[in-house]
Amino acid sequence: MLEKNDGFGLETSSRHSGVIHAGIYYPQDSLKAKLCVAGNRILYELCGRYDIGHKRLGKLIVATNDEESGELEALLERGRRNGAEDLKLLSRQELKELEPNVAGVAAILSPSSGIIDSHGLMQYFIARAGEGGAQIAYQTKVVGIERAAEGYEVRVEDGGGESSFITRVLVNSAGLYSDKMAELAGIDIDRAGYRLHYCKGDYFSLRSRQSTRVNRLIYPVPPSNIAGMGIHITFDLEGRVRLGPDIEYVDRLDYAIDRREQKLFYNSVKRLLPSIEYGDLEPEMAGIRPKLQEPGGEFRDFVIRDETDRGLPGLVNLIGIESPGLTAAPAIAEYVGGVVEERL
Ligand SMILES: Cc1cc2nc3c(=O)[nH]c(=O)nc-3n(C[C@H](O)[C@H](O)[C@H](O)COP(=O)(O)OP(=O)(O)OC[C@H]3O[C@@H](n4cnc5c(N)ncnc54)[C@H](O)[C@@H]3O)c2cc1C
Secondary structure, eight states: OBOSSSSSSOSGGGSSOOEEOOOOSSOTTOHHHHHHHHHHHHHHHHHHHHTOOEEOOOEEEEEOSHHHHHHHHHHHHHHHHHTOTTOEEEEHHHHHHHOTTOOOSEEEEETTOEEEOHHHHHHHHHHHHHHTTOOOBSSOEEEEEEEETTEEEEEEEETTEEEEEEESOEEEOOGGGHHHHHHHTTOOHHHHTOOOEEEEEEEEEEOOOGGGOOSSEEEEOOOTTOSSOOSEEEEOTTOOEEEEOOOEEESSOOOOOOGGGHHHHHHHHHTTOTTOOGGGEEEEEEEEEEEOSOTTOOOOOOEEEEEGGGTEEEEEEEEOOOTTHHHHHHHHHHHHHHHHHHHO
């Protein structure tokens, strides 16, 4: 395993909401739907068995008017068809009983949504990989990929300069740079539809007060193009409340937060949580989604594929692994394992 940074998980995998999703939003039979539902089950099992920090808090998708309320039925149906079988539709009264501080006319309750210590999860993955014989080279950046007689010659740059090695199978899971990796291997990423668009999501922390207290993850009814799930209310494992992420397509990787966004966050969360005050919000952090979906474009699924039909057997590309990539991670690993085994 090659990693250009000094350690693991220093990019998107530590800049997210940390939510274990149930798989409600995604089109039926998409990889996002299937791998999210499978990943959800595997994650809870791993968390229980290996003592990885997590909380099965449950989540509410809250409709704040009749129009949104009408959309909940379709969302519920979609979620159930995807395999999120425990979803329940709540009336205004039932919502009020569960979350007195949340304003809404109806909601979907997803009991199997939760939060996870993603760093602890990555530590577990690294340890398991080590037990299985994997070696991890940090500060080692892939700078070239050439076809060789028996696979690929991979050129890397580390502290000592450039070197190369031959591998029969090459899995590209380079996150925000995975399209560049595919390009290094000789793929025309525009023709293949692999060009990534960076889509920033800011987070604000919310000062805790009795009148803004919530017990579950609180989400709005999502926008119809599902570029994101809408600014929601989440927690970390210590119980600190966080709002976000919003959606902003950007040209470069810059994680600075624009304080002017505070107004947008305040206005969108006030609909769900009327007692918040503007001064309760503080800029916290940002993450950047490696998105295949263009601004205003159609839904795009994860790309996870062996590139034999492009004349590149044994090259497995993982591109556009945005949300629910954390939830789906263990199911993605099994899926990629299957693809690789077919090659060997
Ligand atoms: C704002 C936001 C919120 C999210 N919220 C959630 C959520 O609540 N739940 C959920 O399930 N998912 C969520 N996600 C998605 C999830 O965080 C990602 O899908 C997941 O972290 C992607 O992991 P990855 O390993 O594919 O990518 P990364 O974590 O980006 O890892 C890729 C690694 O490849 C390395 N690399 C890149 N290029 C090279 C090179 N040339 N040579 C060597 N190494 C290289 C990088 O240094 C990096 O460490 C969210 C994402 C964002 C941005």
